[in-house]
Amino acid sequence: MRVLLVEDNPELVSLLVKGLSQGGLAADSVGTVGDARLALVAMKYAAIVLDLGLPDEDGLALLREMRRKGDATPVLVLTARDGVTDRVTGLREGADDYLAKPFAMEELVARLQALLRRPGTLLGRKLTFGNVSLDTEGRQVSVGGLAHAFPARETAVLEIFLRRGGNVAPKRLLEDHLFGLSGEVGSNAVEVYVHRLRKMLSDAGATVKIHTVRGVGYLMVEEKS
Ligand code: CA
Numbered sequence: 001m002r003v004l005l006v007e008d009n010p011e012l013v014s015l016l017v018k019g020l021s022q023g024g025l026a027a028d029s030v031g032t033v034g035d036a037r038l039a040l041v042a043m044k045y046a047a048i049v050l051d052l053g054l055p056d057e058d059g060l061a062l063l064r065e066m067r068r069k070g071d072a073t074p075v076l077v078l079t080a081r082d083g084v085t086d087r088v089t090g091l092r093e094g095a096d097d098y099l100a101k102p103f104a105m106e107e108l109v110a111r112l113q114a115l116l117r118r119p120g121t122l123l124g125r126k127l128t129f130g131n132v133s134l135d136t137e138g139r140q141v142s143v144g145g146l147a148h149a150f151p152a153r154e155t156a157v158l159e160i161f162l163r164r165g166g167n168v169a170p171k172r173l174l175e176d177h178l179f180g181l182s183g184e185v186g187s188n189a190v191e192v193y194v195h196r197l198r199k200m201l202s203d204a205g206a207t208v209k210i211h212t213v214r215g216v217g218y219l220m221v222e223e224k225s
Contacts, residue, residue, distance in 0.1 A: 001046040001116060005029040006036045006062070007078065008054050015105065016049065023109035025116075033057040040066070047074040047115050049108070050095075052086060060093050067094035074115040076108070091177055096163055114167040127162035130208035130222040132201065134162055143204035153178060154197045157190075161210065161220040170217040194218055 003020060007013050008031040020027045028043070030036045033056050039045075052059040063075055077090040077098040090098050097111050127134045131144045134155065141150045141158065150158065160169050160177055174190045186192075198210050211219045 001025055002043070003027045003112065004036065004039055004043075004045040004048045006033070006048065006054065006059060007031065007051040009051075016108070019105035019109055020112070023113065025109070025112065031055070033059065033062045036062055037065075040071075045073055047076065047112055049076050049078060049112065051078045051080075052090070053080055060089060063090070063093045063095060076112060076115060078103075091160075091173075097173075117167070127159065129162050129165055129220060130206060132158070132162070132206050132208055134159055143201065143206050146204075148200070148204050150197075150200055153193050154200060157193045157197050158201075161208075161218070164220065166219075166221065168213050168217050168219045172217075174217065 001024075003025050005013060005016055005020075005027050007016065007029065010031075013029045013031070017027050017029060025046075027049075028039060028045075030039050031054070033054050036048075036050075050059045050063060059077065063077070066073065066075070074096045075094065077086075077095040078101060079086045079090070079098060080101045086098075096115055099108055099111060127136060133142050134140070135142075136159065139152070139155055141148045141155060156177055157174060160174055171190055174194070178189055178193065194210060194212075201208060201210070208220050208222050211221060213219050
């Protein structure tokens with residue numbers, strides 16, 4: 001599997017290439033958004049590691065472009081900025097995960113491998129896991145092929161789970177996503193929305209369940225009957 005690294009710091013690039021190769025991942029690297037565009041035309045990558053602060057354009061411009069074209073390649077965003085805003089913007093623009101610099105190489109490799117293992121089919125704008133799917137454009141939730149009206153925030157939480165496709169969704173990621181939708185989020189907001197989402201999914205006959213992973217976050221799994 002081949003990964004595209006879009007990062008302009010040469011020292012970080014050489015560390016990343018080495019770290020990824022130890023994790024069994026081959027990487028091509030480019031240092032600008034312009035070169036990344038060319039690389040993406042030339043080659044189909046299994047995933048992209050995308051820095052946001054690049055010399056020619058903001059990394060988010062590339063992400064936005066890819067998603068607009070229906071390119072669903074998993075993208076892990078690297079950000080030096082530690083504000084919540086960047087993470088929220090990244091997720092809204094279609095990033096699958098993010099990591100704030102500085103980060104441990106093991107963590108980057110683990111997160112990338114999780115994205116690559118993701119069983120959920122991500123075709124265009126439709127995210128699916130088990131018998132649950134979400135049209136990310138029309139915000140329509142379907143369970144077992146039937147349309148259901150889920151409120152905006154429950155849908156936002158569901159979207160994160162579907163994007164994680166069988167990997168743990170850290171609580172922080174869910175919090176950031178909820179923060180992006182409303183200015184005020186109470187300390188137990190994530191618990192509240194996950195609880196409501198669980199009930200809605202179960203009432204609708206979903207084949208997925210959300211487990212709590214203590215101290216970490218939540219995990220959506222498919223229940224095999
Ligand atoms: Ca940079």
